[in-house]
Amino acid sequence: MESTITIRSEIEDYIRRTGKGINGLSQSFGLNKGILSAIINRNPPKPISVRQLDIITAGMELPEGALYELYIDEIIVSNPLNWRRLKPFLQRCAELEKYNCIEEVLQGLVDDLSFIPGIFNTAELLYEQGLIQAALMLYECVAEGEKYQHSERLAICQYRIFKTKLGQDNTINLKIASQFEPFMNRLPEDEQLDALRDLGNVYTTLHAWKRVDEIANQLENLVSIIYKVECESNKYDESNRKTKYPLVVYYGQVYLMKVAVYDNAKDYEQAKEYNNRYANLSWFMGLGAEGKVCVNNFRMWSKANAYVFDLKTGKTDTLSEYVSYIEDKEYEILPGLEMIMKSANEYNLNVDHILLQFEDRISSYFQSDFVGEGYKQQFSMDRYTTFFYELAYYYFKNSRQEMAITYVLASLGFAVKINNKACIILCMKLFEELRDFASMEVLHKYKNTIKGVHEDAENDIFFVGS
Numbered sequence: 188m189e190s191t192i193t194i195r196s197e198i199e200d201y202i203r204r205t206g207k208g209i210n211g212l213s214q215s216f217g218l219n220k221g222i223l224s225a226i227i228n229r230n231p232p233k234p235i236s237v238r239q240l241d242i243i244t245a246g247m248e249l250p251e252g253a254l255y256e257l258y259i260d261e262i263i264v265s266n267p268l269n270w271r272r273l274k275p276f277l278q279r280c281a282e283l284e285k286y287n288c289i290e291e292v293l294q295g296l297v298d299d300l301s302f303i304p305g306i307f308n309t310a311e312l313l314y315e316q317g318l319i320q321a322a323l324m325l326y327e328c329v330a331e332g333e334k335y336q337h338s339e340r341l342a343i344c345q346y347r348i349f350k351t352k353l354g355q356d357n358t359i360n361l362k363i364a365s366q367f368e369p370f371m372n373r374l375p376e377d378e379q380l381d382a383l384r385d386l387g388n389v390y391t392t393l394h395a396w397k398r399v400d401e402i403a404n405q406l407e408n409l410v411s412i413i414y415k416v417e418c419e420s421n422k423y424d425e426s427n428r429k430t431k432y433p434l435v436v437y438y439g440q441v442y443l444m445k446v447a448v449y450d451n452a453k454d455y456e457q458a459k460e461y462n463n464r465y466a467n468l469s470w471f472m473g474l475g476a477e478g479k480v481c482v483n484n485f486r487m488w489s490k491a492n493a494y495v496f497d498l499k500t501g502k503t504d505t506l507s508e509y510v511s512y513i514e515d516k517e518y519e520i521l522p523g524l525e526m527i528m529k530s531a532n533e534y535n536l537n538v539d540h541i542l543l544q545f546e547d548r549i550s551s552y553f554q555s556d557f558v559g560e561g562y563k564q565q566f567s568m569d570r571y572t573t574f575f576y577e578l579a580y581y582y583f584k585n586s587r588q589e590m591a592i593t594y595v596l597a598s599l600g601f602a603v604k605i606n607n608k609a610c611i612i613l614c615m616k617l618f619e620e621l622r623d624f625a626s627m628e629v630l631h632k633y634k635n636t637i638k639g640v641h642e643d644a645e646n647d648i649f650f651v652g653s
Contacts, residue, residue: 194235194243194257195227201247216246234266237276252283259288263295270305281313281321289321293328303332307340314347323351342373346382355568356606357393364389377429379409380437387444392569394609396451403444410437418472425475433478439465439485446492455496462492491519498530506530510541520548521570528577532584542578549578553597572601572610579617588624595621596629599636611637 202212209227213220218239225233235243237258244254255276262272273292280288296302310325326344333341349367353360364386371382383406390398414434425433442465449458466489468482494509506527513523524545531538542549552571575598582591599614601607618625618633625633 192257194240194254194261195232197247197254197257198227198243212246216242218242218246234269234272235261236272237279241279252279252285252288255280255283255285255288256291259291259295263292268296268299268302270302273302274305274309277309277321277325278313281316281318284320286320286324289324293324297328297332300332303329303340306332307344310344310347319351323348326351337373339373339375342370343378345370346374346378349382350385353389355604357608358606360389361393361395364393375429376409376413380406380413380430380434381432383409384437384440387440391444391447394451396448399444400448403441403448406437406444407441410434410441414438414472425473425478433475433481435468435471435474435478436481438471439468439481443488450496450499455500459493459496462489462496465489487516487519491523495526498526501534503530503534503536506536506538506541510544514544520545521552521574524549525570525574525577528574528581532577532580535584538581568601568605569607572598572605572607574598575601576610576613576617579614583617583621588621592618592621592625592629596632596636599633603636 198212202208205211207215209220209224212218213223216223222233222239226235226239235258240254240258241251244251258276262269262276273296277289277292280286280292293306296306306325307329310322310329313319313322313325326347330341330344330348333344345367349363352363367382368386371379371386374382383402387399387402387406390396390402428434430437442461445461446458449455449461465485468485469479471478471482474482491512494505494512497505498509509523510527513519524541527538527541530536552574575594579591579594579598582588582594595614595617599611599618602610602614615637622630
């Protein structure tokens with residue numbers, strides 16, 4: 188038997204319990220008496236706005252949104268669909284995290300494509316307000332409704348879905364990036380710049396170097412066209428650009444990606460050549476205050492990478508200079524320590540004094556909460572995973588097994604979180620070398636850490652860069 192409970196029946200029940208008439212309710216609710224009477228008594232009853240519903244809910248001393256499930260019948264079943272009422276309701280549901288209500292409303296609209304523009308615009312508004320989960324639901328509704336279209340709106344929805352769904356798991360991130368890529372070229376030019384940068388960063392965290400190189404070439408082509416056209420037409424104006432960063436950032440990003448590609452291929456001469464290309468971008472036209480800050484950041488990154496390539500090519504006499512360079516630069520310390528440990532392991536260097544210098548910083552990495560989202564979080568966790576592994580291997584080589592066990596377990600924990608199967612295998616192999624030195628407590632911790640790892644990990648390695 189269908190429920191006969193409605194918003195009006197709830198109000199009528201409240202009247203019976205409190206003994207208040209329309210006048211008393213009007214004063215209690217702070218709502219106009221005529222409007223309240225029309226809502227309760229008129230036939231057909233006056234439709235309720237979400238603002239009026241919130242006032243009534245508060246007047247009845249109910250939790251915010253307590254009557255929203257009943258309101259869905261009010262706006263979808265009992266009355267003609269009206270976007271002027273639907274939009275504020277979706278907004279309030281997003282604010283109160285009433286996601287089940289949003290889902291019900293969208294299911295009621297799924298067959299009416301005339302609502303797609305309104306749903307999309309509301310999704311964009313919620314996205315800008317930081318109400319990401321609600322916005323994602325609306326974007327997915329639009330994407331489903333327009334899946335056979337080739338619209339710019341569909342491409343923007345797919346881009347927002349891509350950015351919103353990025354997380355810690357490498358496998359999921361690869362799938363999300365692959366699903367978005369076919370839509371990338373349909374985005375407006377400014378959105379394409381950000382999308383290419385985002386894709387390049389994601390594929391970098393996945394170590395998919397062939398894709399990084401291809402994305403870098405696409406980004407270089409697009410930036411060059413935009414810059415040339417605007418320079419020739421004298422219409423270069425950063426204030427009107429809708430990108431997240433000034434144009435110079437996307438220009439420099441091309442070379443950062445190229446550096447990563449050639450670095451991974453161990454072609455350090457080519458990597459150094461690209462590294463030099465963003466060392467001084469002050470010639471770039473139209474640099475505002477933000478652009479000049481970005482140019483300075485590129486200059487510092489180039490300098491840091493120059494030290495890195497010295498270490499990678501065996502010029503270890505620059506090590507102390509590199510340590511001095513990173514010690515007062517928070518954002519350089521972790522990647523710097525990672526590089527130092529790799530060099531120490533490759534060239535058999537004793538870096539105990541450096542580890543002692545950064546002892547407090549290294550200890551703090553165990554408590555990191557990985558602030559950020561998407562690939563920013565992924566970059567951080569990837570860094571910790573690699574650094575702790577290199578640190579564990581250093582202690583293993585120097586017969587300090589207890590320290591090696593501590594750090595290999597830390598690396599393994601992060602590797603499992605981000606589903607970096609290649610690193611999981613490295614950590615498991617190293618732990619097996621250390622097993623005889625592990626306590627029962629440590630062995631139990633190790634067993635729990637790898638519980639979610641595929642038994643045949645060696646045959647199931649996640650390696651997209653081949």
